[in-house]
Amino acid sequence: MVKPIDSSIKDENLIKQRREELQKGAVSLFKQKGFHRATTREIAKAAGFSIGTLYEYIRKKEDVLFLVCDAIYDEVKARMESVINIQESTREALHEAVKSYFQLMDDMQDEVLVLYQELKALPKDAQEYVLGKEKEMLQLLERVIQDSYPSLTEKELSLISNNIFIQGQMWGFRRWILQKEFTLEEYTDLQFELLQTQLGKRAIQ
Amino acid sequence: MVKPIDSSIKDENLIKQRREELQKGAVSLFKQKGFHRATTREIAKAAGFSIGTLYEYIRKKEDVLFLVCDAIYDEVKARMESVINIQESTREALHEAVKSYFQLMDDMQDEVLVLYQELKALPKDAQEYVLGKEKEMLQLLERVIQDSYPSLTEKELSLISNNIFIQGQMWGFRRWILQKEFTLEEYTDLQFELLQTQLGKRAIQ
Amino acid sequence: MVKPIDSSIKDENLIKQRREELQKGAVSLFKQKGFHRATTREIAKAAGFSIGTLYEYIRKKEDVLFLVCDAIYDEVKARMESVINIQESTREALHEAVKSYFQLMDDMQDEVLVLYQELKALPKDAQEYVLGKEKEMLQLLERVIQDSYPSLTEKELSLISNNIFIQGQMWGFRRWILQKEFTLEEYTDLQFELLQTQLGKRAIQ
Amino acid sequence: MVKPIDSSIKDENLIKQRREELQKGAVSLFKQKGFHRATTREIAKAAGFSIGTLYEYIRKKEDVLFLVCDAIYDEVKARMESVINIQESTREALHEAVKSYFQLMDDMQDEVLVLYQELKALPKDAQEYVLGKEKEMLQLLERVIQDSYPSLTEKELSLISNNIFIQGQMWGFRRWILQKEFTLEEYTDLQFELLQTQLGKRAIQ
DNA sequence: TATGAATGAGTTTTCATTCAT
């Protein structure tokens, strides 16, 4: 299910390029002031073009938010896929996956923050579309875990994946408390240790 | 440390009462449309007074947001304190505490959602003030856990408390996925089981 | 021709007293912020009573301005009359009169400033009423001059009185320039010297 | 020393042109109702553009007042300079200068009135900037007088210039009394006569 | 395609005035 945004521009490549510029500028702007406080003029400026040009590539201000959220999810997802080795499904692979995921969440803290705070400002249908991508990411995690710990029940698997998922996001989202107490490495190691305890216990049941 | 909001009304009791009305109305409004999409006129109406009266009790629209966030935290905190039995510190007490906390988060889903989405719209100092209350809640959780499992390291204690804390919030915040797969009871039980595994392992170390 | 302001209070003495308080407070307020920038709440506060009470003694905000302008003129006029000795009409008396008038304008700079800046904000009829008082003051000056220099034509008399009159007001109104170059004494002496030249010349014609 | 007003318009020429339109409309509006009673919508309308457009060329309502005061002073000053012949410094030139200045004050009565009433509504720094222009005008007068009557002391020169200056302004400001008794010609002639008496006396000292 | 000036509906905020206590 795609959710394309109308544009009066014909050249598809140009659209792609401009929207990328737009998205980059908008994220850094939304980081600072959030979607609602950012004006379309500021968005255009941050993207490097005029207000008139902005409206050649979107129809409403809300479209910018959609574009941004969509792009962030795409990037997170792409990087997760590139990093998670599904072929290899040892327990070591899980460790690597979690480490890579947490590292990714550290790299993309600001983007994730924007996502958390502004997603609800999207219209319901756009929200659902974007959250679909999150589900795919969750499934990616689930698969890695299941490969290493096949004896988990479906609910255990689902819950544990969810927990890891949000623990990664929280590293950035709750940085004001977590990053004062832990380095990324400490956080990663300790969370993984706790995870292993849970999994280990369950694996031998 | 208090953060009072100026009012031109002299009767302190009236201020208290009206602000409570205001806060009640505003929460239910923000649930629907969020802070930014709600107009001051709508806020006044939702609280049951005229726009003029609204501005007798606040100075800026932002003040409403502060009032709301502050009140939510206060309520959550008060209910947590009333529910967590610090006297009794058996492991059963921890179970009760976690169950009560998750129940509370279920009851106050909408409020927590509002908090998550709008907190960043507050000025920095108000944000810090409000987040201070969150820290106190975290400490409450920490204390209960520590009483039952005194051998945990400081970092383990901190991380585990954080995990429980956000797992409670996520129950409401990520309802679109969790509440489709779990009932509150299932979610609570399974999370507590996982928690016990972690704690049990560590307790006997 | 009187221009009374309605009041719901019966006790005439109380009205008089309260309006005096009001007028005092208002002048000092208008000095700072001008009539338009001063709110009725501030006016009430400056006068030492509540907004409700304020409206027992006036009907509209504009009434305050009228009261103030009226009171200032009354005071200026009363002090001029007390100071100008009409009985004695030597040329020395003129010197005394001018000196006293300039001193008076120095004492009441702020009041005169308020008058200059806000009089035009009054409705036409109130303006006319108040300006009537100014004419009486001018006539006072005219009479003193005429007594000493009876050979002046009517127009000369009128113009010279006007000039003295505004030179007095300017001392306060244009203080930003005059009071940097002159002391009050210097200003008075030099203006009077110039005046004498004019009068002397004309007296012997 | 300039005091520029921010605008979101890029075309400098357009800014100049629009602000001129704005200033023209605003003066005629302020003449009628004064600055405070004029709404921004009325100002926009008087200038011939929409409220949105108005705010493309100014930041605050106050900016309009500054624009207006500044423009009036500039016009008065330009016309004074064009009319006062500094080359030629006979006593006849002084007569011409005074006549021209009084004529100018007659032409611009309304503008001068606006200036008198609204200048104090400007922020202090803008006031000082504008009053700087008034000083330059005073110096212009001083120079003309000094050229014809070089033996005057500095204080005499300063005071006499000031007197002429305000006599011109008062012609418009106190029209309710002066213009009932004098024609402009009579006023000019008589004031000049009085002036000459003073100067003549002093010149031969 | 790109630009940016123009627009006006909609928003926040103020404040003179009223009126129940």
Add this chain to the structure above:
DNA sequence: GATGAATGAAAACTCATTCAT
């Protein structure tokens, strides 16, 4: 007579969106 809470009309100002160039 005094008080001050309540009111809402009206004000300043913003900003998404359009459209002529």
